[in-house]
Amino acid sequence: MPENVPEFRDESFQFGNMIFLNFYYVGKLNPSVTISFFMTDELKRAICTPGAVLMGLGSIIGTGIFVSIAIATEVAGTGIVIAIIVAAILAAFNGLSSAQLAAAHPVSGGTYEYGYKFINSWFGFTAGWMFMVAKSASAATAVLGCIGYLFYAFGVDTSNMVITGAGLLLLIIMTALVSGGIQRSNSANKWIVSITLAGLAALVVTSLFINGLPLDPLTNATSDTSLSSILYASALMFVAYTGYGRIATLGEEVAEPRTTIPKAIIVAMVVIVVIYLSVTLTAIQVMGAEAFGMTTEGEAAPLMIVAQALSVPVIGPIVTIAAVTAMLGVLLNLLLGLSRVLLGMARRRDVPHAIARINKETQSPVVAVWVTCVIIGLLVLSGDVVFTWSFSAFTVLIYYSITNLSALFLPEEQRLYPRIVPIIGLFGCLFLALWIDPAIILLGTVVIGIGLIWHWITRRYSKNLGSI
Numbered sequence: 001m002p003e004n005v006p007e008f009r010d011e012s013f014q015f016g017n018m019i020f021l022n023f024y025y026v027g028k029l030n031p032s033v034t035i036s037f038f039m040t041d042e043l044k045r046a047i048c049t050p051g052a053v054l055m056g057l058g059s060i061i062g063t064g065i066f067v068s069i070a071i072a073t074e075v076a077g078t079g080i081v082i083a084i085i086v087a088a089i090l091a092a093f094n095g096l097s098s099a100q101l102a103a104a105h106p107v108s109g110g111t112y113e114y115g116y117k118f119i120n121s122w123f124g125f126t127a128g129w130m131f132m133v134a135k136s137a138s139a140a141t142a143v144l145g146c147i148g149y150l151f152y153a154f155g156v157d158t159s160n161m162v163i164t165g166a167g168l169l170l171l172i173i174m175t176a177l178v179s180g181g182i183q184r185s186n187s188a189n190k191w192i193v194s195i196t197l198a199g200l201a202a203l204v205v206t207s208l209f210i211n212g213l214p215l216d217p218l219t220n221a222t223s224d225t226s227l228s229s230i231l232y233a234s235a236l237m238f239v240a241y242t243g244y245g246r247i248a249t250l251g252e253e254v255a256e257p258r259t260t261i262p263k264a265i266i267v268a269m270v271v272i273v274v275i276y277l278s279v280t281l282t283a284i285q286v287m288g289a290e291a292f293g294m295t296t297e298g299e300a301a302p303l304m305i306v307a308q309a310l311s312v313p314v315i316g317p318i319v320t321i322a323a324v325t326a327m328l329g330v331l332l333n334l335l336l337g338l339s340r341v342l343l344g345m346a347r348r349r350d351v352p353h354a355i356a357r358i359n360k361e362t363q364s365p366v367v368a369v370w371v372t373c374v375i376i377g378l379l380v381l382s383g384d385v386v387f388t389w390s391f392s393a394f395t396v397l398i399y400y401s402i403t404n405l406s407a408l409f410l411p412e413e414q415r416l417y418p419r420i421v422p423i424i425g426l427f428g429c430l431f432l433a434l435w436i437d438p439a440i441i442l443l444g445t446v447v448i449g450i451g452l453i454w455h456w457i458t459r460r461y462s463k464n465l466g467s468i
Contacts (some may be wrong), residue, residue, distance in 0.1 A: 054193050056268035061196050062330030064144050066323050069280050070302035074293030076233035078398025079225030083233035088273045091241035093425035094400045095269050097407035099262035100416035112344050114406040127402040128345050129451035134395035137388040140379035143167040146327035153320040167380045175373040178335045179366045190328040199322020206315050207282045212440035231435040234394045249439035339369040394444040397433040
């Protein structure tokens, strides 16, 4: 095959593949036209750099900033400042590994596809399995969190059944939006990110006027905390950064992926580190580290309590709107990312192949999107925010360990950065995973084992079909 020309995976395309190569070599047709003519299940490349950056921000600014900083503060106290920086550095290395993998192999599926292409099916499947498990739980948490914020804002006190029902309704509405195509989803994401950033900026600026620069949280960052607590908090905060991976999982829909994806990931990471530090320092200055960490035990979202502590009437509603839009952004982008990974798994028949069908009118993997909705919906029925976040931390760290391992196997001509980048990313992920709650590690290991057994069964089944 000539360089940069994708292979047709299904046997039904082999005749078309042969004709395509003839056209390619004699120069009768433009290759891009030929690809779009024969590859009927390809997605439309509609996202440019600004849209890709907003997709990354929409995935990062959500549950992480409105929930996880309080959870991590409860673990590390004032050491949360160091944890944010440690997690950001590791996330940056992972982002660079993801960027060069997505540029070298720009298809939907993220590390699931990279593991398959550059290592083997076992690592590829494990990556896809970890992504689906971790992010489905995160999406369910975003659904319940959004409904919780809405009910709290309007003073609605209802049963868990009503909250669950409202969450399922919200999930169905957002799924219908995503199934309509990437352009409609991208436009909605821009509005969501803009509103969320405006709300966070209002909170930080108001605190600056009332309390001045948050210098005390910086000077106390190393006091009254332990190294193990900081590392545990770093693992929790790492999950909050990993939304940049959504840019890579949408690789098949990004225009000029070799330049767009690395640029978008780097820009998104720089912006989000500044936002996370600003909001965390503000929250600790207003409430103190101990009080802020305890906000996860209450009914309200942590940043809503911070806004109330400022005693400025208009800030509360602004932060409430920002929180709701942030959770919607998380749900939107997780539906996109999860459905594209599921699409890749269906193309390889790791899950039923019917899920890989693309709607010709909307250019959207409609079946994969709705199957993703069902998976998240089941988790909405039993979601637990703190447990889900810790479980996501372990599974996501395993996922990005495979990302970095895949980057180590990149051919030299496709490598954008030195090998030290994925090496640091790989060992950093495995090291942080060791500091998570042992019960979570055990559960995550069991889930990995279940996935590998399923993969072994599907491989045996495929081989048996091939021998008939």
